[in-house]
Amino acid sequence: MSETTATGRDRHAAAVAHTSTTGATIELEHLTKRYPGSRDPAVDSVNMEIKAGELVVFVGPSGCGKSTTLKMINRLIEPTGGRIRIGGEDVTDMDPVKLRRRIGYAIQSSGLFPHMTVAQNIALVPKMVGWPKSRIRARVEEMLDLVGLDPGEFQGRYPRQLSGGQQQRVGVARALAADPPVLLMDEPFGAVDPITRDHLQDELIRLQRELHKTIVFVTHDFDEAIKLGDRIAVLRERSHIAQFDTPEAILTNPADDFVSGFVGAGAALKRLNLTRVGDVEITDYPTVTVNDRLQEIFNKLRGSGTNEILMLDKRRRPYKWLRRGDLMRAKGSLARAGTLVHDTVTRDATLRDALEAVLTDNTGRVAVTGRRGEYIGVVDMETLMNSVHELLEEDRLEAMEHQHELEDARAQQTHFEQEGPGGEAKA
Known part of the structure; x- marks a missing residue:
């Protein structure tokens, strides 16, 4: 895809977002x-207020x-029993059929x-x-453009001709087609493989x-809740609310x-789900394309000062990691x-996603891509580990402050017990 086409589509998507109904x-x-x-x-007498444009996740046991x-x-x-108010x-x-169309x-x-x-x-609801x-x-x-699918390629296909991830994208496009202010999502990514799920x-x-809809999202996966939610409602039996707060507040200060039990062990690592790849340094890395000649690739690798180089496909998507030895044996x-x-x-993506990808590819870095899979840069293990160390240090300082x-509090209690309510020492 040409840069001109991609830029035009980005402007088009921005225009769609600008004119759409918000939450x-x-x-x-x-x-x-x-x-x-x-x-x-x-469900027993649930009281909750969800703000316009907020993504709230319901999480709890089956x-x-x-x-x-x-x-x-x-x-x-x-x-x-009870009432529901929207806007x-x-x-x-209200007539439930008319309500569902909204x-x-x-x-x-x-x-x-x-x-x-x-x-x-x-097109069904419109x-x-x-x-x-x-x-x-x-x-x-x-809508197809908004969810990253080429309209010319996909609009005439049937669901059986799509991958699981593509079907889910079309499902989201259909849900948004009539420009509703509210989107309800019931474990929408639960049936796809982990990599596709991360990308969805x-x-x-x-x-x-881009759209600022009000989204209510149900999941049983607490890590997914942390990654997606502006706020998370942790639900007990009968939908009693155990805690309704931001992901960071729940991770650092669980109510009970x-x-x-939902937070589990490794809260510092879970907090990697709160930081996006776009929030840390994305660096450039030497690249070649599948159209480059072998000698050109070898010269670029030799002049790069690195031991490997990233090969991009014809659409400038990451394709292969090439090392010096690969070229010598080619x-x-x-x-x-x-x-x-x-x-x-x-x-x-979150820093946790990036860390898992680095460990999966075993290259010490992960390629960062744009909306249509095109190469942007890389995030390396050093950057990710620095972020982990910063989170661990924050946790250590918070634990020390809590201990102090x-x-x-104990010292004040002891003083009160020794002095008595009137401030005088007990006999």
Whole structure:
């Protein structure tokens, strides 16, 4: 893809984001679901306020009611008590079909209709609400471009012709097609492989930065919650809220033992999920392309002062790591030489993603790519380890401060016990 085309599409995506509907507040008041024949409610009097443009993650053990709570927001499951307000409007008694057309919904395994093309799937809700055909065609192209799929290549395909990750992207495009202020996502990335899941998470972070929707996201994976959420609601049984706070606050100050169980060991490493690759130094690295001649590649490697070089494919995506020994053994062809790039990260990936990718590729660095997989630079192990050490030092200082506070409190208590309430020493 030419740089001109990519730049034009970026401007187009920015224009789409600028004109789209932004998020709306969601208020849940004593929201309850009780199933006939059950002694206890499945969801018991949930009170929560979600800010406009906020991404809130529900996380909790299986069966705690998080998906039920989510589905009551768009009334796929009808509440038996309480109120739901979206943008200040009480939607509890609204026609549920009309309500769902105003709320995007993305689920695990995408939920695409197999007999419809990608374009027809995305166009479904805009068609239902009466958009004109020309506007629908333009919107399908906008949405595919927004989720990183070439409209010319993908809109005529059927779901069976897509990979799992591509299906999920189309599912998100369909959920956003009618420009809803609210997007509900029920474990949408749970059925794809870990690498694809990381990239889909990065894509959601990028989309949210552009669109500012209100997103409620359900997951059982606490690391995913930390990576994605502006705030996380840790839910107990019957959707009782154990803690509703920012990821950093939950990691550093869990409310109780139940929440601590979700945080688990290695809180400092989990905090790597709070820092993005774009927040640290991305450095350039010597590159060649598959079209370069062997002698040109050898000369560039020799002049680079490094022991390896990154080969890019015809679309300037990371392809292979080539070392000096690979070139010496190439004998005129690089077809079997070098090590394939197994993983890359985007600017929106977390430092934990980057660390895992470095360890997977075993090269001491990971390539950073743009929206369409094009090479941007690299992040190396030294940068990542410096970040880990900084987090560990922060944790050490916080632990020392907490210990000093406990000692001061004990000293004050001892003084009070010795002096008595009147300030005089006890006899």
